[in-house]
Amino acid sequence: MTWLKNRQITPFGKVTTDVIIRAAQEFGTPLYLYDESVIVRKCAEALSMPSAFGLTVRYAVKANASRALLQLIHAQGLQLDLSTLYEARRAILAGIPCDRMMLTSQQVPGGKDREDLESMIRNGLTYTVCSLRQLTLISDFASRHGIPLALRINPGVGAGESVTRNTGDNYSSFGIHLAALDRAAELIRDRGLTVRQVHVHIGSGGDPDMWRDNIDRELQITEKYFPDADTVNLGGGFREARMPDETAADIQVLGEHARDRFEDFARRTGRKLHMVIEPGTLIMANAGYVVARVVDEKWSGPTGFEFIIIDAGMEINTRPLLYGSRHPFYIVSENGTLLSSEYDLNAMKYELDFRVVVGRCCESGDSQSLDHQGHIIPRMMADPEIGDLFVIGGTGAYCSAMSLANYNSLVKAPEVLLRTDGTLRLIRKRQTLKQVVEDELALE
Numbered sequence: 001m002t003w004l005k006n007r008q009i010t011p012f013g014k015v016t017t018d019v020i021i022r023a024a025q026e027f028g029t030p031l032y033l034y035d036e037s038v039i040v041r042k043c044a045e046a047l048s049m050p051s052a053f054g055l056t057v058r059y060a061v062k063a064n065a066s067r068a069l070l071q072l073i074h075a076q077g078l079q080l081d082l083s084t085l086y087e088a089r090r091a092i093l094a095g096i097p098c099d100r101m102m103l104t105s106q107q108v109p110g111g112k113d114r115e116d117l118e119s120m121i122r123n124g125l126t127y128t129v130c131s132l133r134q135l136t137l138i139s140d141f142a143s144r145h146g147i148p149l150a151l152r153i154n155p156g157v158g159a160g161e162s163v164t165r166n167t168g169d170n171y172s173s174f175g176i177h178l179a180a181l182d183r184a185a186e187l188i189r190d191r192g193l194t195v196r197q198v199h200v201h202i203g204s205g206g207d208p209d210m211w212r213d214n215i216d217r218e219l220q221i222t223e224k225y226f227p228d229a230d231t232v233n234l235g236g237g238f239r240e241a242r243m244p245d246e247t248a249a250d251i252q253v254l255g256e257h258a259r260d261r262f263e264d265f266a267r268r269t270g271r272k273l274h275m276v277i278e279p280g281t282l283i284m285a286n287a288g289y290v291v292a293r294v295v296d297e298k299w300s301g302p303t304g305f306e307f308i309i310i311d312a313g314m315e316i317n318t319r320p321l322l323y324g325s326r327h328p329f330y331i332v333s334e335n336g337t338l339l340s341s342e343y344d345l346n347a348m349k350y351e352l353d354f355r356v357v358v359g360r361c362c363e364s365g366d367s368q369s370l371d372h373q374g375h376i377i378p379r380m381m382a383d384p385e386i387g388d389l390f391v392i393g394g395t396g397a398y399c400s401a402m403s404l405a406n407y408n409s410l411v412k413a414p415e416v417l418l419r420t421d422g423t424l425r426l427i428r429k430r431q432t433l434k435q436v437v438e439d440e441l442a443l444e
């Protein structure tokens with residue numbers, strides 16, 4: 001029964017069954033485990049995207065903002081895409097200089113926030129205006145200091161993994177809509193502002209063909225409205241394949257298309273535009289795992305399901321509940337044998353059957369396998385023993401960062417990085433109950 005021992009559990013990197021066992025023994029379950037070798041490789045993949053006149057890659061910090069990861073990703077040569085002033089402050093705490101940051105936010109900073117924003121801009125942060133109000137509020141400061149701006153546009157066409165991940169159509173409030181661009185251009189002219197960078201992010205995990213088609217749309221907008229722009233930011237949103245039957249966006253193919261379109265634009269207009277992308281999912285999704293433990297099992301009768309209860313659920317990986325996303329499952333026995341892997345079901349020596357995986361939250365949506373309407377979808381896997389480890393793949397992006405931690409007063413799970421030398425490094429401690437309640441005030 002040892003043939004599957006110390007085996008790499010996924011096609012993505014260096015995580016083996018031994019690594020899973022070691023991480024669980026050393027840090028307890030549940031935990032998030034990240035594979036440095038995958039992060040480094042994905043950063044290199046993003047940086048190798050073809051472009052016509054130069055490329056800047058900004059890591060979308062919202063995907064995972066853990067300090068060690070920001071430092072690691074920044075050290076690979078990526079700059080940062082930030083969505084809030086808090087993310088910017090967090091990046092500064094991680095030691096990343098403002099001139100490596102771009103802030104594209106729904107926030108309208110006032111008071112101290114406004115002061116901080118202006119100080120960050122003076123230190124080199126690129127500020128993306130996302131509404132007419134933001135444009136009006138920043139205009140005095142920007143024209144007084146001669147600071148060029150970026151401007152986010154909603155092109156009216158978007159694409160996402162789910163309806164809620166589409167940020168480019170008429171249902172989306174992100175950026176200044178195409179229909180309001182005349183007004184924006186007028187304000188820019190009247191207030192003597194310079195827009196250097198045109199920004200569009202149409203959504204996350206959508207159809208790569210729509211991402212490709214957005215390039216021409218954005219170049220047309222740049223040509224019509226932004227004569228001073230020297231940079232076009234195409235956003236993030238590259239679809240990743242977390243499950244074996246999913247297909248990832250091809251960065252090389254998309255880059256080659258972008259290069260052609262930017263070259264064509266240069267031939268027609270004489271303008272050689274710099275290109276920016278802002279991947280989050282691409283860098284982190286398949287670098288991460290949730291390592292959980294099987295704690296119970298139940299059966300809901302002959303017409304029901306076989307449930308496996310693990311010590312991690314919607315509070316650790318909310319994506320199945322939020323988007324109907326699928327993540328690959330792996331089961332590792334307590335002695336380190338790989339009992340089942342959705343990447344290699346045919347090779348499994350153990351009896352497999354359809355089962356449902358649920359967490360500990362008092363919520364019927366707390367399952368790791370749901371469709372877009374929230375219906376439970378059983379999945380093929382081995383029959384684990386209580387105490388075996390249940391691993392959920394594809395959980396590096398929008399899992400720890402988007403967790404519903406503290407629901408049911410569950411504490412936030414620790415984060416561990418598998419270094420390229422094989423060592424395990426704790427990069428976030430497990431939260432304590434004391435930390436959960438420390439800001440609460442008693443009546444007496």
Ligand SMILES: Cc1ncc(COP(=O)(O)O)c(C=O)c1O
Binds near residue numbers: 062204279281
């Ligand atoms: C402005 C912006 N850029 C980049 C991203 C990153 O998207 P993804 O993680 O799909 O690459 C997002 C995600 O919401 C975003 O809003």
